[in-house]
Amino acid sequence: MGKVTSRRAVLTAAAGAAGSALAAGCGGNGDENGGVTEETGPAPSEPPGGRALVATSEIPVGGGKVFEGEKVVVTQPEEGTFKAFSAVCTHQGCTVAGVEGGTINCACHGSKFRVADASVAAGPARRPLPQRQITVESGSIRLH
Numbered sequence: 001m002g003k004v005t006s007r008r009a010v011l012t013a014a015a016g017a018a019g020s021a022l023a024a025g026c027g028g029n030g031d032e033n034g035g036v037t038e039e040t041g042p043a044p045s046e047p048p049g050g051r052a053l054v055a056t057s058e059i060p061v062g063g064g065k066v067f068e069g070e071k072v073v074v075t076q077p078e079e080g081t082f083k084a085f086s087a088v089c090t091h092q093g094c095t096v097a098g099v100e101g102g103t104i105n106c107a108c109h110g111s112k113f114r115v116a117d118a119s120v121a122a123g124p125a126r127r128p129l130p131q132r133q134i135t136v137e138s139g140s141i142r143l144h
């Protein structure tokens with residue numbers, strides 16, 4: 001227990017006070033919510049160096065790994081070379097299922113994209129997966 005005041009509670013109280021003052025000022029016939037409840041707190045910002053996604057040791061050479069939550073697929077076409085692409089299939093928007101046999105594979109209709117550059121190895125997709133930006137630092141891959 002104790003006296004804990006959340007940020008939202010403080011904002012709501014402030015908005016309420018503003019609303020009452022306004023209402024009193026113009027005869028109490030106004031819209032109490034007239035836009036004063038909008039929260040304008042600072043948005044959680046990403047760290048400048050991107051955020052840690054995975055250890056390089058978890059990405060197989062010649063293969064890769066799909067991160068569904070981030071909608072990104074990270075590959076290691078050659079030892080020590082890491083690439084990242086959007087995991088959203090360019091055919092109809094499914095999230096690609098996995099990386100196997102040197103290609104990033106979409107289970108929806110069977111499209112395959114090469115691990116080296118996400119170019120199309122097999123349709124029906126016709127466009128490569130867009131590249132995503134990563135940096136590799138001390139054995140860790142960071143997504144930007």
Ligand code: FES
Binds near residue numbers: 092093108123124
């Ligand atoms: S959505 Fe990926 S192959 Fe159709």
